[in-house]
Amino acid sequence: MNRFSEVTPRKGTRSVKWDLVKQMYEDEEVLPMWVADMDFQAPEAIVQAVQNRVEHGIFGYTWPDDKVKAEIKDWLHTRHQWSIESPWITYSPGVIPSLHMIIQSLTDIADHVLIQTPVYPPFYSVVRNHGRHIVKNQLQYENGEYTIDFEDFEKKIKDHNVSMFILCNPHNPVGRVWTKDELNKMLEICLKHDVTIVSDEIHADLIYKDHKHIPIASLSEDAAKQTITCLSPTKTFNLAGLQASYVVTPDAEKRKRMDKQFQNQGMMMLNTLGLTALEAAYEHGEEWLEELLDTLQQNRDYVEKRIHEETDKINVIRAEGTYLLWLDCRGLQMSHEEIKTFMKEQAKVGLNDGASFGEEGEGFMRINIAAPFSIVEDGVSRILQAVHTLK
Numbered sequence: 001m002n003r004f005s006e007v008t009p010r011k012g013t014r015s016v017k018w019d020l021v022k023q024m025y026e027d028e029e030v031l032p033m034w035v036a037d038m039d040f041q042a043p044e045a046i047v048q049a050v051q052n053r054v055e056h057g058i059f060g061y062t063w064p065d066d067k068v069k070a071e072i073k074d075w076l077h078t079r080h081q082w083s084i085e086s087p088w089i090t091y092s093p094g095v096i097p098s099l100h101m102i103i104q105s106l107t108d109i110a111d112h113v114l115i116q117t118p119v120y121p122p123f124y125s126v127v128r129n130h131g132r133h134i135v136k137n138q139l140q141y142e143n144g145e146y147t148i149d150f151e152d153f154e155k156k157i158k159d160h161n162v163s164m165f166i167l168c169n170p171h172n173p174v175g176r177v178w179t180k181d182e183l184n185k186m187l188e189i190c191l192k193h194d195v196t197i198v199s200d201e202i203h204a205d206l207i208y209k210d211h212k213h214i215p216i217a218s219l220s221e222d223a224a225k226q227t228i229t230c231l232s233p234t235k236t237f238n239l240a241g242l243q244a245s246y247v248v249t250p251d252a253e254k255r256k257r258m259d260k261q262f263q264n265q266g267m268m269m270l271n272t273l274g275l276t277a278l279e280a281a282y283e284h285g286e287e288w289l290e291e292l293l294d295t296l297q298q299n300r301d302y303v304e305k306r307i308h309e310e311t312d313k314i315n316v317i318r319a320e321g322t323y324l325l326w327l328d329c330r331g332l333q334m335s336h337e338e339i340k341t342f343m344k345e346q347a348k349v350g351l352n353d354g355a356s357f358g359e360e361g362e363g364f365m366r367i368n369i370a371a372p373f374s375i376v377e378d379g380v381s382r383i384l385q386a387v388h389t390l391k
């Protein structure tokens, strides 16, 4: 038993993933493998740092001093070979709030914003909620792999006079970790048409063997000026409920406009425990993260191998990063609604609805494999048993 195989019950902790099962899937028996957090305890060093802070007993307004920015700089440099400067950092309670702030401050009403679909559902609402328009560069899906249609990428930018592009790297839900070549091609087109790049890199630390995360802003000085990068230790270290993240904006003009928006909305402060956790994560979390990555890699390989060995009705798209696997369920020969019902009622697993990522996700489901092996094994067995009962 190690810290990644031990099951820590989460029911009754107000966990979105575990305590909303009945509400989401109408059946308490459904095994939750949906929302993107992990069923692992955070590193001991983080738990300890938060406990120490709690012991103090006073939770007044908190100020993130230069030391926290130094930790962030070190982390980005060590893990991603990206050198940033302290003034480029703006704190935020989360990547989603940041995206809302960025859209409002750096685009105008009725502007067009490009996204690559299927994609994380809030990308749609952060654009639409503020009266901007979505333009889709649909990812190409061929032979079980997702790639970018660059011709369409540029055409959509030109045809719709796109002013902003929201990149998801690594990509949720298809699991791609965009290569240097792909990033350079996107960058070149965005520079040519002066499209601001907003890069959501919340999954940056969760990368499998043989792949490398490259922050698009790190490609060149021009890339840095064109890009706003949203980051957080919350996915990496399972801290989503503590709400601590940050935005890196090298261009002073963009940063000024964005920071003003944060200020206007009263969002310039991190919560005390989130800040404590962020600092401890970046200071002491590396060894734990390496172990986590080994565990996730084993889970990913297991899910792929077992499903592919036992059925040709579901194709597991190979994830290069993230702990979210994208399942092509079209081989089940069911309508999308039937697939959802099948997973919920026959398999009794709680997956994310593929169509919530865009219409390109019809026939697909997303499974979260960031759990002790016994839970992952149970989930896969449930799916396969249900598949085997089909004629």
Ligand SMILES: Cc1ncc(COP(=O)(O)O)c(C=O)c1O
Binding pocket: 036, 093, 094, 095, 096, 097, 120, 168, 172, 200, 202, 203, 232, 234, 240, 245
């Ligand atoms: C791509 C992506 N961005 C942002 C988020 C959420 O970020 P936050 O909790 O910091 O708002 C998620 C969570 O799943 C995600 O997958």
